[in-house]
Amino acid sequence: MTANLTIRIEKSIGAISETSWSRLLGASKSSVETPYNPFLSHAFLSALEESGSATAKTGWHGHHLLLEDSQGALLGAVPGYIKSHSQGEYVFDHGWADAFERAGGQYYPKLQCAVPFTPATGPRLLVSAGRDRASTELTLAAGLQEVTRQVGLSSAHVTFIADDQLAAFEHADYLHRTDKQFHFINDGYADHNAFLETLASRKRKALKKERRAALENGITIDWLTGSDLTEDIWDQFFAFYMDTGSRKWGRPYLTRTFYSLIGERMPDDILLVMARREGKYVAGAINFIGGDALYGRHWGCIEDHPFLHFEVCYHQAIDFALAKGLKRVEAGAQGEHKLARGYLPVTTHSMHYIAHPGLRGAVADYLERERQEVDYMNEYLSEHTPFRKGERQQED
Numbered sequence: 001m002t003a004n005l006t007i008r009i010e011k012s013i014g015a016i017s018e019t020s021w022s023r024l025l026g027a028s029k030s031s032v033e034t035p036y037n038p039f040l041s042h043a044f045l046s047a048l049e050e051s052g053s054a055t056a057k058t059g060w061h062g063h064h065l066l067l068e069d070s071q072g073a074l075l076g077a078v079p080g081y082i083k084s085h086s087q088g089e090y091v092f093d094h095g096w097a098d099a100f101e102r103a104g105g106q107y108y109p110k111l112q113c114a115v116p117f118t119p120a121t122g123p124r125l126l127v128s129a130g131r132d133r134a135s136t137e138l139t140l141a142a143g144l145q146e147v148t149r150q151v152g153l154s155s156a157h158v159t160f161i162a163d164d165q166l167a168a169f170e171h172a173d174y175l176h177r178t179d180k181q182f183h184f185i186n187d188g189y190a191d192h193n194a195f196l197e198t199l200a201s202r203k204r205k206a207l208k209k210e211r212r213a214a215l216e217n218g219i220t221i222d223w224l225t226g227s228d229l230t231e232d233i234w235d236q237f238f239a240f241y242m243d244t245g246s247r248k249w250g251r252p253y254l255t256r257t258f259y260s261l262i263g264e265r266m267p268d269d270i271l272l273v274m275a276r277r278e279g280k281y282v283a284g285a286i287n288f289i290g291g292d293a294l295y296g297r298h299w300g301c302i303e304d305h306p307f308l309h310f311e312v313c314y315h316q317a318i319d320f321a322l323a324k325g326l327k328r329v330e331a332g333a334q335g336e337h338k339l340a341r342g343y344l345p346v347t348t349h350s351m352h353y354i355a356h357p358g359l360r361g362a363v364a365d366y367l368e369r370e371r372q373e374v375d376y377m378n379e380y381l382s383e384h385t386p387f388r389k390g391e392r393q394q395e396d
Contacts, residue, residue: 004070007143011062013014013049013079018042020074033295035291039115042264044288045079051258054116058253059084063111063151065143067136076136080113082153090119090251090333091159091350092180096243100154100359111148111156117253119181120295121160121332121348122300125168137168140277145172145353149331154359159350169351175360177350177367178374180381182336182343184318184329192319195342203386207315214311215276222318224272225289230264237272237284240300273316276307281343285312287320294320314341336381345381347374 010016026034034165038044047053054060061082067076086094089112099109113124125137148156170176189195194380196204215221224233238256262270271294273282283301287294299313317329331338339345352367354360 002266004102005139006067006068006070007147008066009147010064010066013042013045013062013064016042016064016074016077018068018251021077023128024071024074024077026129036294037120037290038269038288038295039120040079040122040126041266043268044262045115047258047261047265048116048373051188052253053254054081055223059087059115062110063147063303065113065140067140067143071126071287075128075131076114076140076159078124078140079109079115079126080144080156081116082109082151083112088117089114089157089159091157093157093352096363098220099362100356103358104219105154105359107154109153111144111151111153113116113144113156113158114160118201118297119160119348120330121236123162123165124158124160125165134168136205137165138171141168141172141174148353148355152371153337154355157350158352161349163235163349165334166351174351174353175367176337176371179348179350180345180374180378181333181348182331182338183346184314184321184331184343186325186327186329188319189322191322192315195322197319197387198262199342199386200388203340207386210307212309214305214307214315217305219275219277219282219308221307221310221312222276222281223316223320224274225270226267229267229270229379231260231263233272233274234259234263236281237274237286237300240281240302241285241286241298242300243302244298252271262373266349271320273312273320275305277303277305279384283308283312285316287317289324289326294324294326294329295330296329298332310337310341314338314343318342328350339384340386342386345378347378 025040049055049062060083063080063082065080066074067077069075085108086097098109125140127133127136156377196207238259242252269289271287271289272284273287274281283294284304286297287296294317296313296317299309314331321329331343354363
């Protein structure tokens with residue numbers, strides 16, 4: 001460790017002062033240079049822990065790495081969790097765990113550096129304002145390896161990393177993994193119709209027809225944010241989340257208390273897109289509002305209506321982003337059906353430190369092939385967007 005600097009582990013975000021944590025983010029909600037990321041906020045991370053959503057009991061044991069000077073001032077951090085499983089991560093390593101354990105190894109526990117249940121790219125090496133960013137990021141990346149070895153963990157996984165932080169992990173010889181998501185990119189469209197005009201005629205007509213069909217059964221759409229987010233609204237949305245989440249995942253990750261906490265602590269960062277029929281809400285999607293992006297997270301419904309999922313989750317998100325001048329919509333993990341709705345393939349990145357040499361070698365070979373497949377698929381998908389030829393290129 002660098003002279004006069006120490007790394008320690010804190011088990012709870014709540015034990016770290018909100019002021020100190022905010023200095024690490026280097027972003028205000030009005031910042032252009034460093035756009036605000038709501039998922040890294042003290043409010044969001046502490047709500048996950050305090051609500052019982054991300055705790056040792058659910059397999060997310062807080063293990064946040066803090067870099068401090070001799071006076072105890074917080075200079076850098078990495079949000080981290082010791083995991084006893086691989087659920088809720090969206091970067092799948094179940095096959096690695098199975099192969100290692102069949103060979104006699106013990107894959108769990110492992111260290112996961114991420115925002116729980118949140119497949120959104122952002123910084124993972126947090127550096128206090130005024131610090132040399134490059135050297136501090138190198139210290140944090142190396143510190144993760146040392147913590148992994150000292151605690152006796154099999155591995156450290158840093159997922160959905162911002163592109164400009166990859167170099168620090170590459171310098172520390174982490175293994176690089178890629179995947180894809182689909183993002184809508186705002187090219188300065190005046191409104192949704194202006195966006196539609198950039199599409200091929202057949203695709204444009206199909207989307208207009210889809211949007212009309214989604215509302216045919218007397219459905220109207222509301223945008224709820226800020227003071228609109230009452231406990232009654234959260235009760236209704238949670239019913240949607242539980243119905244869909246129980247079928248999709250078996251056991252939804254987030255508790256009802258989580259929604260109350262974020263509604264209290266960060267209401268202006270939240271957009272609920274709610275579908276109403278015959279005077280009651282029947283479906284909804286939750287989005288988080290960043291400095292330059294809208295982040296779609298999850299949706300649910302208690303009534304099934306054709307195309308309503310696409311309207312609530314994708315079309316309305318584009319409408320909101322254009323109305324607010326946001327640069328993009330990140331629509332969450334996976335989902336090639338998003339391509340036809342104007343969302344482009346974007347490469348996502350994660351970095352992995354694996355302590356066991358044999359497992360590391362096998363995973364490295366696998367990742368080399370997987371990166372080639374991701375590149376090929378992104379290139380293929382970029383050639384099959386709904387845009388008129390020459391209108392759009394893939395966002396790297």
